[in-house]
Amino acid sequence: MKKTDARPKYALLEEKWQKRWEKKKVFASPEGKGKKYYVLEMFPYPSGSGLHMGHAFNYAVGDILARYMRMKGHRVLYPMGYDSFGLPAENAAIKEKSHPMKFTESAIKNFIAQQKKIGLSYDWSRIVMTHKPEYYRWNQFFFLKFLEKGLAYRKKSSVNWCPKCDSVLANEQVIKGKCWRHTDTNVEIRQLEQWFLKITDYVEELLDKVDGLDWPEKIKTMQKNWIGKSYGTEIDFEIGNERWPIFTTRADTIYGVTFMVVSAQHPSLMKLVTDKQKKEVMEFLKKIKSVSEKEMETLEKEGVFTGSYAKNPVTNEKVPVYAGNFVVSDYGSGMVMAVPGHDQRDYEFAKKYGLSVKVVIKPEDYELDEEKITEAYEGDGITVSSGQFSDMKNRKAIEKITHYLEKKKLGNKTVQYRLKDWLISRQRYWGTPIPIVYCDKCGIVSVPEKELPIILPDKVKFGKGNPLETNMEFVNVKCPKCKGKARRETDTMDTFFDSSWYYLRYCDNENRKEPFARKKVDYWMPVDQYIGGAEHACLHLLYARFFTKALRDLGFVEFDEPFLKLFNQGMLHGPDGFVMSKSRGNVVLPEVVSEKYGMDTARLFLVSTASTDKDTEWSENGIEGSLKFVNKVMGYFTGFKATKSGGVDKKIESKINKTIKEVSEDVENFRYNLAIIKIRNLFDKMSEEKVSRKEAEIFLKLLHPFCPHITEELWEKIGNKSFISIAKWPEADESKINIEYEKEDEVMEKTIGDVNNVLKIFKEKEKSASKLYLYVMPNEKTIYASNLGEIEKRTGLKTIVFAVNDKDKHDPEKKSSKAKPGKPGIYLE
């Protein structure tokens, strides 16, 4: 019962300050002179369930930094907004027979209220919501600009289709063959005509500039892998009378090709299938389609002969062409040359279908016997049985063979990327309408800029298919060019389009004439510190980088990279050990925690258990400790009496300056947990000594980023009229830091420890003592004397200090002879 009574005390206080901050616009961030600092958290998708402790943790991390930077004297831009378009709102609305608009706006309201309760120092006047026409009209605007520039295009191709989303997905949204939102739903491949953004135009820059970013290595590696650059050779094989290009990184093994494999999903597969083989191939295709999800992971390599033969361009040998389930259709050209001697997958396939294995590379230090090998040799070595290319290092052979092919116009050196163009069409309602009209006469026609925004109509029927198609007023339009009958594009944009530039809109969120004023963006951008989870490594973070580069080339911005520094805060796990999420049902709500302990306690606790970049499991086991500390601080300042000036304690002064220095460094490096330890430590020292008002204020300032509400309250209580939120962060005076004091403390600790140890032994022997005699070096006498109170308190003994050379000291057992510098003789009685 007792534990829960923190709420009334702190709730009122929190509310009071939150209101004052808002009323006085303490966190407004106008442009101006002085250094700017842009702290940004990935804006949330406003889900109906509101935010939980995991979000609170994320935002607390940013808020602490923002508050620190503000006090440091920077002009801090710290905004919040909502990624409010998207499928979940649409689905939830359908389920609850509501409208996504209604659903979303109430969710946002709820989010804002919750975030305000956490005490986050956002400049709310800069709010951005992507579902508002004032925002998404600029999506449409940018889309048209991209189209003009050739960065947006429409193409029919195999696309990922999620049957549960009822929509296509970008490659980045397909995870292990499943939909990112529906992890139990297999993504299907469909041939559709869709809108793409040419992210591949920037593939080289996206790859190159990753290295220069101050981002976690992990994220950088993930992006690089996603882009997946590999060097190789494109080689034409003749099948029938047609040339079929394939991609390989191992041109050196071309003499070892014994068959070819084309992807079973290859769009032109049937061209290769002879009449005789048709039946067999069809059966095979049917079979691999029915493979369940589970089997996908351990799938055996399977295939079927197509009936065709391919001519090896170097050897002129004819090898059979198989259709196989292990060849990826959309990488390279969807067909591979198979070299079972030097590729394990090909080897397995060859063994299964009785195809021959040829060794054309042999290791330098041992022999390979074609007949006896049990696996492919994938390493480097010397080429053998390779005609004019025999007897050379295989790496060299790659060059030679490629060169030979280039000369004969049968192939060329190429680079392959895994990255594909970004598919942005979605067959769903709750998103930005794509500003395009299809005219029978004129074809694809852009909506003129001055007609923007194309407003997403309210009235649609949800059910099967794309809801926008049910609103005829929306669909049926006049062609902007010929004024004839035309049909509006009903696909909407991927919401990652929205989140690709929201950070720019914060800089000038109310601009009605343009997406943002160049001047303002120049002032604030790039983002100095971006904070968010790692799950966006290959999604949002990649798209946003691409967008920035595209906008740069369109003349909208001047910089290359949007986010200079990225910090991945750890995931907060629920009490059950799993990542906290509504769907798992293990969420802990900030309101509940705040009610029990107060928000400052919760904030303090969240960032003090572990380093903020590590995953943490939520448990209230330790929160009592934070509450105790907050209570102690409150108590201390309630009865605070400053010493009159002149009574400055050098020791405290040293400690304070050291703490300022270290806490500043810790905060700047997200070592909040360590900063808090040092703040607590300082507090312990301060509460033992006499402290001036200035010193007390420094303590409050150090604590403020973590516990903004109580520090405002106490700041006011000790006589300040302004806000501590915008007070100046203390500067450490390093000349005042004296390590001698620390040593003194250590000596004192050691002595107290020794005394307690003796006491313990006394107790075991059932002896008792009430007096402590310390025999110290003459020059140390004052140090011990000044710490007498401390010693008495912590040992519970009446203490008398003698210098070893005091003549009339009480020393019946001659313990004074044991004394050394920093280590007094001890006698108990």
Add this chain to the structure above:
RNA sequence: GCGGGAGUGCCGGAGUGGUCAAACGGGUCAGCCUUAGGAGCUGAUAGCUUAGUGCUUACAUAGGUUCGAAUCCUAUCUCCCGCACCA
């Protein structure tokens, strides 16, 4: 399979060549205060040993480098995360 990260005391976790039996918090135990305490304060919390000492064993496991390792190297095991039949 590839890539990234991690394994520390009863627990959460600091610490990345000596100042380490290891910060800080939690828990537990003991003492004080007290009518009582779930509040506060003090101490203890690897083992043995001792009037404040000394020793042994410890930072996943096994080796190694070093005057010296939780910290560096090698191998192994375990866990987490990302990618995954990319030719």
